[in-house]
Amino acid sequence: MFSLEELEPILPYLPTEDINIDALNKFHQMDASIPRSVGAKLLEKLQSFQQASADVYRDHLGRIDRVHSLVAHEWQRRELSLREITSIVLQKPDQCDLTEVELYTLHKVLIKDSKFRPQVLARHRIYPIWKVNPLNQIRDYEKVKQWLRAHLEGVITRATSTSDISSSTRRDEDVARANPVSRFIKKARNLIQTSRMHRKVTTYASIGPSDQHAIPAGPSNSDAVVSVSTLVPFDAEERIIIEYLKDWALSNHMPRLGSTWSLSPMLLRAIGMYEGYDLAEGTGTLLLRELGVIAPWENDALYSPIVRIPCKHDPQTLQLLKNASNSVDTIVQSDETLQDSLEGLRTDWGNTNVYCVDRAGAREIDDGLSVEKIDAQGSISWIHVHIANPAAFIKPGSTVAQYAETVMQTHYFPEKRYPMLNPRLAQRQFSLAKDRPVLTFSAKITTDGEILATKVTPGWIRKIKKLTPDRIHRELGLVTGARPFVSHTLTVGQHVAREVPDGSEDTPLSSSEISELRLLHRLGAARRFKRSGVAVTELAFANQIPQPEVFLQPDGMDPAYSPKCARRFIGDPVISWEAREATLDGEVGQDDGVAMFVTELMLLAGEIAARWCGARNIPIPYRGTIRNPSIITTPEAYKAQVLDPMMGEMGYVPPMYRKAYNVLIGTARLKSSPFPHALLDTEAYTKATSPLRRYPDMVVHWQIQAALRHEALHGQEALIGSTDDSYLPFSRADMDALLPTIAARELAYKGATMWSTSHWIMQLLHRAFEYKQAPLPSVFDVQVKTEKSTLKNQNAETMVSVKQLSGFDADLLENDVSSRQGGFRLGDWWQARIERAETYRGRLIMIPIRLTARIAEDITARYKNSIAYRLYQPSSRE
Incomplete structure (x- = not known):
């Protein structure tokens, strides 16, 4: 609304450093710091804008007051952007004709109408998508x-x-x-x-x-x-x-x-x-x-209405799954061969060893790695990341693609897995194996991780080696400085022994194959160090709490919702969880180096795809970070002033400081043009390595494939610098319209995955504690991580992480013991016992027994005065 030139006069009056909590709380007592004469023009423009909005409302009163009946479906939930709703209500088919005043007017109406809800409230300003309740x-x-x-x-x-x-x-x-x-x-x-x-x-x-x-x-x-x-x-x-x-x-x-x-x-x-x-x-x-x-x-x-899974409570998604399954049935029954949109353009990788590294029993193999030395010394090599290529055989807009777009990705929940692509396609035709199609992202790279050149090539792989991380660790004899972790498995319910198939080949690896794996491992480590340095990377990527295993029936169980009749459920799920002991800095796992080098090379493939598309101005879901402009503290300054001294004094960095550092780096965003990703230290990045499991990756492949076909006709690199998007399946306008839905679905799935993990752990702890179905320690070690509790209307004082439960969060209640110690302080270590396990809230309530360690007051005071105190607050279910 305001240009930088219009804002220029008020900039000298704005704060030049971060405002601490005390100043923020007293802000309402301050006098206005910007003279009215300086801000007059801005105020006049605001008043003019408001008057124009009132005029729009008056001129379209009849339709605006009927907005829900105009845009809602009779029985289906709809998700519409603000532009789509405004276009319908104001009868302007071309959304490019809509003005800011008109969009703002409809936004004011929708925000007060209970029949409309923001798709993701926390991101609504960035992605203004509305959930519209159906008429019935x-x-x-x-x-x-x-x-x-x-x-x-x-x-x-x-x-x-x-x-x-x-x-x-x-x-x-x-x-x-x-x-x-x-x-x-x-x-x-x-x-x-x-x-x-x-x-x-x-x-x-x-x-x-x-x-x-x-x-x-x-x-x-x-x-x-x-x-x-x-x-x-x-x-x-x-x-x-x-x-x-x-x-x-x-x-x-x-x-x-x-x-x-x-x-x-x-x-x-x-x-x-x-x-x-x-x-x-x-x-x-x-x-x-x-x-x-x-x-x-x-x-x-x-x-959750945003997490779309095909079951009875979401009949729209269930119908889309049936449509997609019927299409696959037709292909399988007729023995029809899917048409390859890249036919005639594929490179045959012949005898090149393609190493597919995945866990034992993995059903869909998305990616494989190969390496090609350019000189005898191996100072320069080509790394090739071979990615499954279903998008070359599945057309955008087809029934299979429509279902993939709705669910957005394969959903992995402890009780059941919901694949994005039908297994008969994903596993039997596209999962990496001998004679399977791939889209290969390649980088010419030096031993210190510098990228010299990149390319994208469609092809066929002929020779693959399936390996588990454990086998690579054994074959390479990797020795790391990773700290071993202590774990114990908790299980409630009748034990069901399930065999997990081995995902690796039994054939021994030759000396040349081991040499190639060593080179891949070395180059992956070089890329990791090249990006941002090991210390920052370790701060940025904290381990997650292990996901529990849940068994109800062999193929899992859908949500059991049924409004037709009352039912009685006999028996309960078997829940098994490897509870690891968290370390002082919140780590709960062991990095053996294998996951690191595979992850780094997948990130490299995403960087290659983004660079390739960016050079051709191809709109795809580019991923990056945007810093909050209201936070003046830089991540570099925070690291130097808070994190490094803390590491020197204590020997570790507590989790709340690490999370605050991540917030300072920036918030993840999606755009249709390249922009920097500070967390990955790259100028352009996208995800392109899991098209069997992620719809946005398929979109990237569709766009790249169209460009490859175009350049095959008009000359290699003919599109570099071009602004033409007529040859693409998704124009820039299409991509801009799609990105909010991608962002909302991904955010919702991330939240649902975290909540599902917490939910099943709480179910296990409830049955173990209340009904003695599994042995639990009588006393736990807990660390105070914040002064803000997620509980409401209860005598809860603080949130803690539980050492013996993988750093799982709990609420620690105040009592006489804590009062004698002056209450809870950030970073405290206490011994505590379980009071109750609240399965609905997903909260473990604990009672303190005794204080075992306390961080020096000057360090905790430094934390309270730092940006971390304001930035990091744990999310609550409410």
Whole structure:
């Protein structure tokens, strides 16, 4: 809205250094620091803008007030950009004609309309995508509101009536029986009482395991460990109530505003089975569990409206999966050969050894590595990263591509895996193996990691070597300085032994093959050091908490949501988790060097793809970082002033400081043009190495393939410097429209993955602690990581990481022991015991026993005065 020239006069009056917390809290007491005469022109422009917005609203009042009915679908959820909505409402088909005033006017309307919700609230300013509730859903909400109000009014009338006329009483009872809410309440009470005969519940919305096992686990490893029995059906009106409860408590479809949301706790109170419970979403979810509408252990993350998985609660995605599967069926049954869009352009890699490094039992192999020495000394080499190439055989917009675009990537949840591409295509035709197509990203590189040249080549690979990281470690005899970690496996439920196939070949490696692997490893290490230096890299990439393994049935289990009938779930999942002891700096794993060099060479392939596309002005999902302009402290200054001295004084850097450093580096963004990625220390980067599992990678391949075909006709490098995008499947406008959805889906999947890991660990700890299904230490070591608690309305003082549980977060409650030590201080080490495991909130509540170590006060004071204190606050489920 304002140009830099317009802002120039006020710049001298703005702060020149970061404002600390105390100054920020006192800001409202300060006098305005910019003279009104200096800011007058800006204020006048703002007032003019507001008046223009009011004029737009007045001129289009009739359509703007009907915005939801104009853009909503009858029964499908829609996700529309602000431009798309404004274009429809103002009847401007060409979105390029829309003005900032018009967009702002519609934004003001949508933000106040409960039928619209930002797709990702935290990124809405950058990616303004709106979730639009369907018309039939809004009508059903109104029905439930009317039924519930009528029920409550009837209860009040009967309770306050002084009439003794029996006919009036009978009439009131008939009206109550006719009200769907009244019928639902009566049925719910009976079902809850039945459920509690078999599963215990707590007032903090946790539900216990079944009082009996389902089916004994057999030696064939094919038995399910749970069974489901049907109790009573729900009629059509009761199903509407259940959908209402699901949208309120579980799937986040319902806005947390107005009577639609606020009447839900009244329904819980009317049921009468939750006395002493917090009548919020957690208890609403508990109600659905006790009714058998969802499973007692249900993973709430799978119900997020942004995480699209094909199951009953998301019929749109399920239908897209069926369409894609039917297309694959046609191909397989007709023995049809898919057409290669790069036919005639592929290089035959012949006897080149392609090393595919992946975990044992990996189903889809996306990538492989090969190396080619240019001189005898090996001072310069070509590194080739060979990537599976399904995009050459799958057309954009096809049914298979439509499903891939909707789910955006393969989803790996502990209880089930949801592949993006049908396994009959991904595993049987495109996963790397002998005679499979590839798109190869190559770099001519020196031994110190400098890139001299790059190229992209379609091809066929003929000779591959499948290796696990463990085997490479053994073959190369890698010796690292990595610290060993202590771990112990926790398991609850009936043990089911599952064989994991080995992902490596049994044939021995020749001396030349071992030599090639050594060179790849050495060049990967060189690239790592070249990018930003080992110390910064280690700060930037902290290990994640290991994901638990969950077994319900051989192929996993979909979300168990079913509004048609009440059910009883017999038996419980088998949950197994390798709990590692976290070190002082928060590490929970061991870097043996193998994962490092493979990761580095995959990053190299992404850099090559971005460079290649950038030179040709090809719009793709470029990935980079953007620093927050309001934060004046630079990552370099923070490292020098805080991190380096801390490493010198303490010998390690606590996790909260590392995370603050990452925030200073910048926030990840997507753009259709190249821009720097500070975390990777590169001027351009994209992801292109997993097209079997990530839709954006397929998009990159489609764009590159179109350019390769164009240059094959018009000359190599004919597109360098070109601004023509007519030959591409995605124009720049198409790409700009796609990027917000990619960003939202990726952010949602990341959050769902983190929550799923936490959810299943909490399920395990709940059963281990409350029901003694697995042994737990009586005392744990915990480190204070923040003064901000994620709990609300409870006596929680701080969040800690638990050393024996891979640094898993817990809330440490204040008590007399902590009070005698002056409370909790950042960096403290305490011994603590578990008080309870709240499965709904995903929080482990602990009680301090004694203080074991305390960081010097001058160091903690330095932290409080640093940018880290303001930047790093742990995210909460709320």
